[in-house]
Amino acid sequence: MNYATQMEAARKGIITKEMEAVAYKEQVSPDVLRELIGQGRVVIPANKNHTSLDPCGIGQGLKTKINVNLGVSKDCCDIEAELEKVRWAIKLQADAIMDLSCYGKTGEFRRRLVEISPAAIGTVPIYDAVGFYERELKNISAREFLGVVEKHARDGVDFMTIHAGVNREAVARLKKNPRLTNIVSRGGSLLFAWMAMNDQENPFYEFYDDLLDLCRHYDVTISLGDACRPGSLRDAVDALQIQELINMGELTRRAWERDVQVMIEGPGHMALNEIVTNMLLEKKLCHGAPFYVLGPLVTDIAPGYDHITSAIGGALAAAHGADFLCYVTPAEHLRLPTLDDMKEGIIASRIAAHAADIAKGVPGARKWDDEMSDARRRLDWTRMFELALDPEKARLYRSESMPENHDSCTMCGKMCAVRTMNKIMAGENPL
Incomplete structure (x- = not known):
């Protein structure tokens, strides 16, 4: 194999077996798909160590994909229950599964997940850092965060949320422009806290080139996490969100220079009339990279029904440029989702994705x-x-x-x- 990543292969004119599989499923020309991957407008998350993978493409001109979040926590640490959710997520045709486990030694669950899942697997390595090192967050070194990334990459994870855009400049912006709900991203808040306690730059920003080396070696797609996404309608489209988006656009170009695939994560909570503008902004500032959105949730008042508020926003977002929807369940903001919550969330997201595909004229929709x-x-x-x-x-x-x-x-x-x-x-x- 004379290429390191799907992007490098595309730029060399090589159509990989993953590209062939995706082109067939999407009813597009392999050459057109290869060109889009080379431009960074489509990604195929496909870690070399994920041998059970049935590859999917995310990005321009393709079907809108959906992601399912699951994983163990300290209050709900039942690996078998989460694996049952995995089996149902696959049965219900989720395109990707993110392991958000944040308690104990998570490697066993992650490795079993990679072993059985034909869907792409994502993780957020910073969630795992405290348990991995069995140390307080403050006492984890900058380089040690990269050690967790490497462990996840070796285990076969296809894409990772990396909150590299929340640097010291963004932190200063938050302090000058107070928010109603501050930072609601779990990974973003952990990094914000680590930076404050250690008076240091975000390690994923400071050592971004080393991170790119790891991702290139395993062909891990970077999902640039929106640490500063709005957690309420009031905070949407503020200076902090835009600052981070500008940072992510710069980080995207740096990744592409190393043939590393990139997705951009987006809001969040947002009024219906602001969604279309945000899709245009992201695509412009981040150079057409695939956009991965949580929701957006179009109102803050519906706990227990946020799969609906999310589907409304997700359909509009995907119709105007978003490529990948992170599902939201009825349990959002309330608890770890049950199996039934997960099913409700998947169906709601699939409805939103399909409605958007009709609007976008996706072949076959x-x-x-x-x-x-x-x-x-x-x-x-x-x-x-x-x-x-x-x-x-x-x-x-x-x-x-x-x-x-x-x-x-x-x-x-x-x-x-x-x-x-x-x-x-x-x-x-x-x-």
């Missing part, structure tokens, strides 16, 4: 809807269930309330508009 409409016209319930985003739930609802006439439902019965039109068009009496 509209065809699915046309097939469903045709099955409805024919009152072909079996085919409707086959095409449903969640066939299990659709079948359950139908079985719980069966109509007198099999070619209708209990909402309208014989007065079903579709049934009426079918019979009239066939010259029959509908009633």
